[in-house]
Amino acid sequence: MQQRNLLYSSATRWVLAGALVVATGWASLSHVYRRAHRKIDAVTIVLGEDPAILRTRLVDLNGGLAIRLDAAERARLYSRLTSKPLDGTAFALLALDATAKGDKVRAAKLVEHSLALEPRTRLAWLWRLDQQMRNGRTVEAANSAIRLLAVDPEQYQSYVPILAGLARDRRNIPQIATALQGNPGWREPFLSTLQSRGFDPGIRFAIMDTGKSNVSTIDRERAAFVADLIAKTDYERAYLAWISYLPESALASVDTPYDARFRGMPGPPPFNWQLTAADGDRAEANNGLDLSYSGRKPATLASQVVVLQPGDYRLRSVVANASSDGPSNSGASLTWRASCLPGNQPLGELALNTSATGKPQLSAPFRVPEATCPAVLLSLGGTASEFPVRLDARIASVQFEQVAADTGAPPSQAANPTSAIPSPKPSVLP
Structure with a gap:
């Protein structure tokens, strides 16, 4: 039937x-x-x-x-x-x-x-x-x-x-x-x-x-x-949606990148930190980024996607303390890298001096292009040494700092990711 x-x-x-x-x-x-x-x-x-x-x-x-x-x-x-x-x-x-x-x-x-x-x-x-x-x-x-x-x-x-x-x-x-x-x-x-x-x-x-x-x-x-x-x-829309899902308490302290001081702020990757815990390498957010890098092979210890308006920037980071079980010239190192998405075209990097603790370290200025860089991938990589040397460090903070294009002097505030896009309310997704 x-x-x-x-x-x-x-x-x-x-x-x-x-x-x-x-x-x-x-x-x-x-x-x-x-x-x-x-x-x-x-x-x-x-x-x-x-x-x-x-x-x-x-x-x-x-x-x-x-x-x-x-x-x-x-x-x-x-x-x-x-x-x-x-x-x-x-x-x-x-x-x-x-x-x-x-x-x-x-x-x-x-x-x-x-x-x-x-x-x-x-x-x-x-x-x-x-x-x-x-x-x-x-x-x-x-x-x-x-x-x-x-x-x-x-x-x-x-x-x-x-x-x-x-x-x-x-x-x-x-x-x-x-x-x-x-x-x-x-x-x-x-x-x-x-x-x-x-x-x-x-x-x-x-x-x-x-x-x-x-x-x-x-x-x-x-x-x-x-x-x-x-x-x-x-x-841009992905970031607006992501940030609209955050609790109200987190919206008042949005940095560039998000959770720039590694306090363990709410929100999942990719617009929050993706931290490594594998193959003898470890990265943990605990009011600072605690790192333990084995030095055996190159590794990405932390990464985050950031939406930035086009312009000139540099990276600023502070190493709170660091130690190594090998000589200081062993070759093992930590480097912040910024690259354009999609495609991972390199923009700039900051090789951290683990001996200069407690002081801001600045990268050379780099430019985020207007038409070809809708987002930036910020990653912290470990570079292996010829003979494995463990490197332990605590990074207090990392920030994108916007630079005035004509003088190279930094403005009074760090870069704001929401300055490039509308206020992160649900209504901005038409």
Whole structure:
């Protein structure tokens, strides 16, 4: 008894192929076959049980989802209503027949009556959704799509892309976010659809920000969102999203780089420190960066992505103390390096003098170019010696210091990453 399922699947196809092209520009999804229902209903009685015939009956006609019934089929339908006057699907079939005749006023009344009798009549909801999308009534359409997800959850793979398209209308975000919050099984495919189909990242951001889930889910979604933006080299938006997730207490002390004094500030990489603890090398933030470098092979001990406005900079760092189990001229060393992303083009570096403790050390000035450097990777690397020599050190701080281009003199304040971009509020992600 597949015809009922095929009807709803085919109806979904027409909604996607017709109304979605009009309302959202989406292409048709593949035809989805659903599990057969054993129930004998109006669809079976009126149209018969041959799925091949059924697939040819649904048409996009007179600006709506329609099906042409002949006189014998109408007679069977009215006979059905004589014995089952509360059959919502029967009235929905009459509505599709009225649409085929061009009488959408009557069709709308029949759909309304169908849903009054049986609020879970899927065919009626599909007709209503199709009409709402064709006529640009996107807020009503979002409500209908949510209702379809509720009454026909097995078809969520067809309805979720429709709902994602309707999220382009920002008025729909609160009701969509609420629906996703109450139905976690829809949330992941919905967000995946936004990501895979190239929607404006601001829509995904707003949905995640409005509809709260459990903490682990939120953290995972946020990390994936930032990672997707970085993969597209949209570092500015990635940084704005990342910083908007920080607690209010952290926003008052944003340095360049973030957590410049290694206090263990909240927030994950890449806009916070990625610290190494492997192969005999260790870096820990403890109101300063405690390092233990084995000197056996080159290693990156700490790194962070920073968004800087174009201009001239130099690195400033303070080594609080350092010690080594070998001679001072062994060759093992620590160096801060700044490079452009993407591509890792070198910008500048500061080789730390581990003997000059407690004093600021400055790199030579370097320039962040305007068009080719959307972000900077700051990393602390260890350079191996010919014979392994362990180097232990504590770095008190590191900062980007902006330099006046004409004189080479530093301004009064360190570089501010937010000076290049708008205030980090959720609303800046359009």
